[in-house]
Amino acid sequence: MTVRRGKKRANLRDVARAAEVSVATVSRVLNTPDVVQAETRRRVEAAMAELHFVRSAAARAINTGRSKILGALIPTLDNAIFASTIDAIESRLGDFGLSLVVATTGEDPEVEARKAQGLLDIGVEGLFLSGITHHDTLHALIEHTAVPAVVISYYDANYHLPTIGYDNREAGRIALAHLVGLGHRRIAVVHNPAEHNDRTRERLAGFESAPADVVLTRFESALTVAGGARAAAMALASGAPFDAFLCASDVQALGVLFELQRAGIAVPEAVSVMGLHDLPSAAVTAPRLSTVHLPAEEMGRRAAEAMADWVENEVPARPICLPTALKIRESTRRRGG
Amino acid sequence: MTVRRGKKRANLRDVARAAEVSVATVSRVLNTPDVVQAETRRRVEAAMAELHFVRSAAARAINTGRSKILGALIPTLDNAIFASTIDAIESRLGDFGLSLVVATTGEDPEVEARKAQGLLDIGVEGLFLSGITHHDTLHALIEHTAVPAVVISYYDANYHLPTIGYDNREAGRIALAHLVGLGHRRIAVVHNPAEHNDRTRERLAGFESAPADVVLTRFESALTVAGGARAAAMALASGAPFDAFLCASDVQALGVLFELQRAGIAVPEAVSVMGLHDLPSAAVTAPRLSTVHLPAEEMGRRAAEAMADWVENEVPARPICLPTALKIRESTRRRGG
DNA sequence: CTGAAAGCGCTAACAA
DNA sequence: TTGTTAGCGCTTTCAG
Numbered sequence: 001m002t003v004r005r006g007k008k009r010a011n012l013r014d015v016a017r018a019a020e021v022s023v024a025t026v027s028r029v030l031n032t033p034d035v036v037q038a039e040t041r042r043r044v045e046a047a048m049a050e051l052h053f054v055r056s057a058a059a060r061a062i063n064t065g066r067s068k069i070l071g072a073l074i075p076t077l078d079n080a081i082f083a084s085t086i087d088a089i090e091s092r093l094g095d096f097g098l099s100l101v102v103a104t105t106g107e108d109p110e111v112e113a114r115k116a117q118g119l120l121d122i123g124v125e126g127l128f129l130s131g132i133t134h135h136d137t138l139h140a141l142i143e144h145t146a147v148p149a150v151v152i153s154y155y156d157a158n159y160h161l162p163t164i165g166y167d168n169r170e171a172g173r174i175a176l177a178h179l180v181g182l183g184h185r186r187i188a189v190v191h192n193p194a195e196h197n198d199r200t201r202e203r204l205a206g207f208e209s210a211p212a213d214v215v216l217t218r219f220e221s222a223l224t225v226a227g228g229a230r231a232a233a234m235a236l237a238s239g240a241p242f243d244a245f246l247c248a249s250d251v252q253a254l255g256v257l258f259e260l261q262r263a264g265i266a267v268p269e270a271v272s273v274m275g276l277h278d279l280p281s282a283a284v285t286a287p288r289l290s291t292v293h294l295p296a297e298e299m300g301r302r303a304a305e306a307m308a309d310w311v312e313n314e315v316p317a318r319p320i321c322l323p324t325a326l327k328i329r330e331s332t333r334r335r336g337g
Numbered sequence: 338m339t340v341r342r343g344k345k346r347a348n349l350r351d352v353a354r355a356a357e358v359s360v361a362t363v364s365r366v367l368n369t370p371d372v373v374q375a376e377t378r379r380r381v382e383a384a385m386a387e388l389h390f391v392r393s394a395a396a397r398a399i400n401t402g403r404s405k406i407l408g409a410l411i412p413t414l415d416n417a418i419f420a421s422t423i424d425a426i427e428s429r430l431g432d433f434g435l436s437l438v439v440a441t442t443g444e445d446p447e448v449e450a451r452k453a454q455g456l457l458d459i460g461v462e463g464l465f466l467s468g469i470t471h472h473d474t475l476h477a478l479i480e481h482t483a484v485p486a487v488v489i490s491y492y493d494a495n496y497h498l499p500t501i502g503y504d505n506r507e508a509g510r511i512a513l514a515h516l517v518g519l520g521h522r523r524i525a526v527v528h529n530p531a532e533h534n535d536r537t538r539e540r541l542a543g544f545e546s547a548p549a550d551v552v553l554t555r556f557e558s559a560l561t562v563a564g565g566a567r568a569a570a571m572a573l574a575s576g577a578p579f580d581a582f583l584c585a586s587d588v589q590a591l592g593v594l595f596e597l598q599r600a601g602i603a604v605p606e607a608v609s610v611m612g613l614h615d616l617p618s619a620a621v622t623a624p625r626l627s628t629v630h631l632p633a634e635e636m637g638r639r640a641a642e643a644m645a646d647w648v649e650n651e652v653p654a655r656p657i658c659l660p661t662a663l664k665i666r667e668s669t670r671r672r673g674g
Numbered sequence: 675c676t677g678a679a680a681g682c683g684c685t686a687a688c689a690a
Numbered sequence: 691t692t693g694t695t696a697g698c699g700c701t702t703t704c705a706g
Binding site for chain 1: 391392393394395413414420421424441457482598617620
Binding site: 365 | 675676677678679681682683684
């Protein structure tokens with residue numbers, strides 16, 4: 001028995017009856033209005049309005065095979081890092097009449113696989129994934145269902161799924177090079193756990209491009225402002241003298257900035273701090289944060305466009321590598337300068 | 338003609354054929370497994386696995402009248418304020434087998450109404466709204482479709498929709514009282530545009546509870562860290578001497594903190610800074626931010642539970658007022674103390 | 675415990 | 691331009 005709450009909804013047949021036309025005609029004014037005579041259409045529209053007709057998405061989906069819903073699997077929403085990308089995806093998708101349901105994975109591949117199944121269960125037509133590290137089950141699922149899937153926040157033209165993102169390793173290299181170019185040799189690297197996070201892994205790999213006389217010391221902690229602060233505290237407590245802090249993400253860099261200020265260490269006079277991402281707030285910290293810009297918004301937009309083209313016109317997405325850019329602001333300075 | 342990409346998906350009938358049972362039996366192992374004989378069930382499950390069967394959400398929805406999808410309309414995702422609430426909603430909803438699609442409105446009632454229509458079009462069973470200020474069209478839509486809707490981030494037991502949130506005015510009062518209790522009399526109020534934002538309006542109303550000898554000067558700017566910084570710069574540029582900055586939101590308070598540091602004004606020695614929200618990062622700023630805690634996560638959880646109960650058991654949500662709490666940290670201090 | 679069959683609301687041939 | 695009708699994939703009586 002169909003569950004009904006309140007006054008039952010009007011359906012196509014009800015509208016057809018009220019407008020004294022066939023259901024096909026009603027369907028037409030819904031889908032191809034221009035093919036219906038103006039007067040007829042007017043009557044139908046009046047009937048729809050009066051009955052507060054809302055077409056059943058399910059019924060349409062079952063006929064067209066299209067749900068018009070896409071799914072995104074992201075580590076977390078509770079963090080500025082993905083927010084703007086998701087925001088951009090959602091908003092661009094809207095231009096194509098597509099909706100987005102987002103599922104958070106907490107960076108756990110198993111949870112991710114489970115949530116992916118859940119998304120497919122509710123009928124999403126395509127999936128946005130973060131990075132290229134996934135559970136086998138997810139890969140199998142994508143293969144079997146042949147569901148369009150695009151990877152964001154990462155670029156690897158050879159990956160078996162199209163990646164639309166940026167070169168994290170290169171971004172890491174740029175950040176490191178900036179610091180090295182400034183004469184810094186003893187660098188504290190602040191990063192989040194890389195175990196299930198290939199973006200972080202790549203950035204760290206980029207950091208490793210350092211010349212032999214540069215010594216990098218890693219401090220790992222959570223991908224939060226508090227995590228960054230904790231890592232900085234650890235670095236300070238280690239007693240080792242550092243010229244600079246190189247952060248794998250702006251979020252952590254904010255924490256580093258706060259902790260250094262708390263410790264009375266002047267940035268950039270005593271130590272430089274380098275971020276990576278260029279969050280909106282990076283431009284207004286004190287001092288303003290030098291960082292590497294990651295085109296999060298454009299990435300979201302491009303990913304949405306590619307996905308729309310895929311589900312609407314069956315043209316599979318192709319890899320896109322977006323450029324990153326060094327943003328030199330105030331938190332970095334020549335050593336001893 | 339049904340659109341099919343790649344190898345066509347197996348359906349119930351295919352599974353039934355493979356397992357040599359009827360479609361009804363397959364449907365049963367899907368929905369009421371315990372009513373099917375163990376051996377039969379095993380055969381069916383094997384067939385489903387082999388065919389990589391994924392049931393059609395649309396077909397189920399059309400029969401049960403349930404899409405298992407809910408919609409959330411929020412101003413923006415690109416801001417820590419809503420992220421943790423949405424995160425909590427999504428995660429709690431998951432426990433009930435419900436999904437969430439989020440739509441951002443940019444704080445524009447018209448956009449909100451349009452997106453609400455879009456959500457209904459894709460078949461959401463319920464709506465989460467932010468605050469009580471909405472376009473008439475939206476109100477009408479909710480009334481006509483009788484779709485379950487709950488308001489979050491706001492509390493008003495008399496509103497025509499159930500509100501699950503906190504008392505913004507009271508939170509504002511608490512923040513103001515803290516500052517006044519510390520002896521501050523010349524207070525710069527930093528806030529975002531309140532035109533379409535009733536939460537902000539209420540908080541400002543709470544600020545107005547100040548005694549007669551307290552003078553409040555308002556500085557309005559965007560609800561971002563940069564906006565907060567800009568507001569602080571304006572306050573400083575005004576030349577007026579302030580004892581304290583009272584911010585309608587932590588996000589802006591962060592900007593204020595940065596701007597004051599940039600201006601070389603010591604917090605809390607020279608001026609106190611008070612936030613409102615208690616974002617995770619508020620506890621690690623330098624100095625740590627005094628603020629009023631808003632139970633964003635619990636609110637999300639409770640709203641999700643209420644909504645689940647509504648759509649699953651038809652019990653309408655009831656208003657819930659969650660307590661706020663003063664968090665005294667380091668950014669506020671007795672005047673001249 | 676299992677099967678047959680009638681829909682759910684809509685789309686899309688095909689006819690008229 | 692409009693109507694008739696056969697499904698889409700699944701759930702759910704109702705029989706057996």
